[in-house]
Amino acid sequence: MAVATRPPRGRPQRRWGPAFRRNLTAYGFLSGALICFAFFSWYPMLRGFVLSLQHNNFVDPPEWVGLDNYRTVLADPVFQTAWVNTLVYTLLALLCGYVVPFVVALVLNELRHARGYLRFVVYLPVMLPPAVAVLLFKWFYDPGPGLFNQVLGLVGLPGLSWLDSSSTALISLVLVSTWMNLGTGTLIYLAALQSVPGELYEAAELDGAGFFRRIWHVTVPQTRLILLVMLLLQVIATMQVFIEPYLLTGGGPEDATMSVVYLMYQYAFVYDDFGAGSALGVMLMLVLMVFSAAYLRFSRDDPQERS
Amino acid sequence: MRSRQAAALLTVAALALSGSACGVKSSKKDDPAVSGAAAAAAEPLDPNTKVTISVGCQPPKTAKEFRADWDADVQAFQAKYPNITIDSKDAFPCIVPETFQAKLAGGQMEDVYYVYYTDAQSIIANKQAADITDYAAGVQNVKDVNPLFLQTLKDAEGRLYGLPRKAYTMGLVYNRKLFSAAGLNPDSPPNTWAEVRDAAKKISALGDGVVGYGEYSAANTGGWHFTSLLYGQGGSVTSADGKTAAFNSPEARTVLQNLKDMRWADDSMGTKQGHRWEDLMRLLGSGKLGMMVGAPDVVTEAFNNFGAKSDDLGTTSLPEAKSSLLGGDGYMINPKASPDQIKAAILWLSFHELTVGEGQFNHARNKASGRPVGIPENILWGDNASGTKEKELRQQYATVPPGNFAAYEQGSATIPPKTEPPQAQAVYAVLDTVMSAVLTREDADIDDLLAEAEKKVNAILARTK
Numbered sequence: 001m002a003v004a005t006r007p008p009r010g011r012p013q014r015r016w017g018p019a020f021r022r023n024l025t026a027y028g029f030l031s032g033a034l035i036c037f038a039f040f041s042w043y044p045m046l047r048g049f050v051l052s053l054q055h056n057n058f059v060d061p062p063e064w065v066g067l068d069n070y071r072t073v074l075a076d077p078v079f080q081t082a083w084v085n086t087l088v089y090t091l092l093a094l095l096c097g098y099v100v101p102f103v104v105a106l107v108l109n110e111l112r113h114a115r116g117y118l119r120f121v122v123y124l125p126v127m128l129p130p131a132v133a134v135l136l137f138k139w140f141y142d143p144g145p146g147l148f149n150q151v152l153g154l155v156g157l158p159g160l161s162w163l164d165s166s167s168t169a170l171i172s173l174v175l176v177s178t179w180m181n182l183g184t185g186t187l188i189y190l191a192a193l194q195s196v197p198g199e200l201y202e203a204a205e206l207d208g209a210g211f212f213r214r215i216w217h218v219t220v221p222q223t224r225l226i227l228l229v230m231l232l233l234q235v236i237a238t239m240q241v242f243i244e245p246y247l248l249t250g251g252g253p254e255d256a257t258m259s260v261v262y263l264m265y266q267y268a269f270v271y272d273d274f275g276a277g278s279a280l281g282v283m284l285m286l287v288l289m290v291f292s293a294a295y296l297r298f299s300r301d302d303p304q305e306r307s
Numbered sequence: 308m309r310s311r312q313a314a315a316l317l318t319v320a321a322l323a324l325s326g327s328a329c330g331v332k333s334s335k336k337d338d339p340a341v342s343g344a345a346a347a348a349a350e351p352l353d354p355n356t357k358v359t360i361s362v363g364c365q366p367p368k369t370a371k372e373f374r375a376d377w378d379a380d381v382q383a384f385q386a387k388y389p390n391i392t393i394d395s396k397d398a399f400p401c402i403v404p405e406t407f408q409a410k411l412a413g414g415q416m417e418d419v420y421y422v423y424y425t426d427a428q429s430i431i432a433n434k435q436a437a438d439i440t441d442y443a444a445g446v447q448n449v450k451d452v453n454p455l456f457l458q459t460l461k462d463a464e465g466r467l468y469g470l471p472r473k474a475y476t477m478g479l480v481y482n483r484k485l486f487s488a489a490g491l492n493p494d495s496p497p498n499t500w501a502e503v504r505d506a507a508k509k510i511s512a513l514g515d516g517v518v519g520y521g522e523y524s525a526a527n528t529g530g531w532h533f534t535s536l537l538y539g540q541g542g543s544v545t546s547a548d549g550k551t552a553a554f555n556s557p558e559a560r561t562v563l564q565n566l567k568d569m570r571w572a573d574d575s576m577g578t579k580q581g582h583r584w585e586d587l588m589r590l591l592g593s594g595k596l597g598m599m600v601g602a603p604d605v606v607t608e609a610f611n612n613f614g615a616k617s618d619d620l621g622t623t624s625l626p627e628a629k630s631s632l633l634g635g636d637g638y639m640i641n642p643k644a645s646p647d648q649i650k651a652a653i654l655w656l657s658f659h660e661l662t663v664g665e666g667q668f669n670h671a672r673n674k675a676s677g678r679p680v681g682i683p684e685n686i687l688w689g690d691n692a693s694g695t696k697e698k699e700l701r702q703q704y705a706t707v708p709p710g711n712f713a714a715y716e717q718g719s720a721t722i723p724p725k726t727e728p729p730q731a732q733a734v735y736a737v738l739d740t741v742m743s744a745v746l747t748r749e750d751a752d753i754d755d756l757l758a759e760a761e762k763k764v765n766a767i768l769a770r771t772k
Contacts, residue, residue: 269408
């Protein structure tokens with residue numbers, strides 16, 4: 001009896017030990033990633049949150065100021081402008097940057113000749129450093145000798161102000177961004193398209209489906225997962241637009257290209273107010289987290305499909 | 308009775324507390340500890356004390372001659388003060404806003420670091436610079452500097468937090484070659500804005516991408532130049548106490564209307580706008596810009612880094628100016644520096660930046676290195692003995708025609724300098740939008756723009772601690 005009621009000493013160890021040893025290599029690989037994430041993602045996020053509650057001159061001990069930094073940012077008249085600009089930019093960038101690479105990938109997938117060459121050409125802009133690509137467009141947009149106005153002039157159209165007008169500046173940034181990121185999107189979609197079994201298209205053709213119906217009923221459902229993930233990633237990336245306004249417009253004209261991240265940069269590095277900059281960063285992070293969670297919740301397969 | 312006693316005790320305690328509070332507030336000078344510290348600060352550095360200071364803004368390796376001159380100066384200084392070691396920190400540009408706070412946070416900031424005047428007040432407000440008032444009080448080279456140029460480096464109570472390297476007031480930089488090509492007399496530059504408009508029209512009529520008059524409107528430079536133009540008209544960006552915006556004024560309307568007319572009625576400012584600092588420098592360097600607001604140091608910069616021919620450029624004083632924006636740069640000292648390091652830093656700055664004939668004012672060496680000499684780009688001294696001596700040396704070793712800058716030197720001497728507004732960078736960012744609106748929108752309503760900007764600037768000033 002006494003033997004029977006004896007607590008099973010060492011039992012968990014016996015279970016844990018072999019399992020741990022068996023997965024030791026995996027834990028080794030995982031620890032590298034975890035350490036990198038901890039140092040370069042999680043700690044900065046935590047530090048950003050702490051900074052958003054402090055006044056810190058990096059010389060004296062930081063002063064806790066509660067939600068003062070958040071109040072400062074919310075009271076800034078440019079705050080609302082920056083959010084509206086960012087949302088409009090995201091919408092436009094999705095219209096161009098989400099649809100165009102998918103269409104280009106469809107076309108490339110259908111081609112029988114010069115496929116390698118065309119894929120190289122489409123991917124080429126990605127190989128340029130972003131700063132170089134953006135500055136290249138700065139020359140293209142020049143209202144005098146710039147390429148775009150020269151082309152418009154050749155076909156008898158008047159030149160545009162591109163970056164110099166508050167009505168065209170934001171869309172000009174979208175064009176740069178679309179051009180820069182076209183290659184990556186196209187490559188991912190192309191890989192997804194090539195994983196679609198050819199028999200499905202053959203069956204659809206036998207059923208009398210034309211080109212567009214094949215895309216709608218075969219391609220889109222088969223690549224749905226990739227499309228959904230890409231949409232989420234693109235929203236997260238475009239909401240953080242910075243380099244284009246930083247290099248091309250300085251947020252102008254008349255704050256027409258002031259984005260949330262550019263405003264954050266101004267707070268931190270121009271006004272030397274890291275607290276307010278961090279507060280804005282925390283707000284953006286929360287918005288993106290809520291959006292991502294909602295998106296994942298609503299884009300999830302229905303329970304029947306899951307089972 | 309008990310309550311009366313308690314009230315009496317409370318009153319005595321309150322009086323004692325208020326007395327001690329007053330004592331703390333008013334006795335900084337009288338406090339033996341404080342005055343003792345001031346006296347210690349005024350003492351010269353003990354020659355037996357070994358001190359090392361890191362100093363920023365050493366020219367980069369790519370600028371071989373500038374770097375060799377710097378290193379030679381360091382050697383000469385260390386020979387004079389064998390107990391001090393200068394640890395030069397290579398940097399180009401001398402200040403990178405993105406790394407400033409990070410360097411402070413990570414303890415990597417130099418003991419002696421470079422600053423623009425524009426940033427000095429926010430650095431002082433953030434307590435990121437050491438108070439050097441007592442250390443610099445007895446230094447003759449500092450006493451020689453025109454007190455107006457130390458103003459930017461002081462707080463509201465007159466305490467000093469840095470030493471200047473360069474000081475200038477705004478004028479009008481112009482391309483003499485384009486003036487001649489447009490049939491204008493380069494020896495008689497514009498004195499009024501009506502003359503500027505007229506000259507800009509004639510110069511832009513030359514075609515081939517030539518811009519008559521260029522102006523900034525992005526990356527805070529638009530607000531900076533708006534301030535220059537506004538000061539010239541006699542206006543102010545903020546009230547005297549710095550607590551409210553004061554630019555919604557007739558002077559600002561005159562400035563903006565003039566720019567609007569040049570941009571849209573005369574079409575003499577080019578179609579491309581949104582210029583930031585380097586854009587106009589490039590235009591000036593390529594010989595395509597007729598005129599811009601700027602100090603004579605713009606000519607040196609355009610020559611050193613943007614391929615300009617210094618003989619082609621000239622500077623005159625700001626047209627019709629009632630006052631002129633004071634600009635420049637200097638050095639501040641890390642608040643974590645020890646008293647001995649501060650003493651060593653002041654000795655170095657006095658030697659390298661504030662001694663006529665030495666360091667940056669070694670005009671004989673500048674001429675030998677092929678740099679433009681003769682440009683009145685640094686008016687630190689004013690008219691005192693040091694200023695006169697510097698001017699003599701500058702003319703003695705001149706490599707550019709001094710006549711190209713005579714109008715600036717004569718005219719600007721009578722125009723009072725005016726310091727930048729509080730929260731300068733944040734205010735300039737708001738004023739950028741006003742400038743960019745006028746230069747990019749023909750239907751821009753100046754009254755609306757000023758009213759909107761006034762609200763924004765008042766909000767910035769209201770939250771200033």
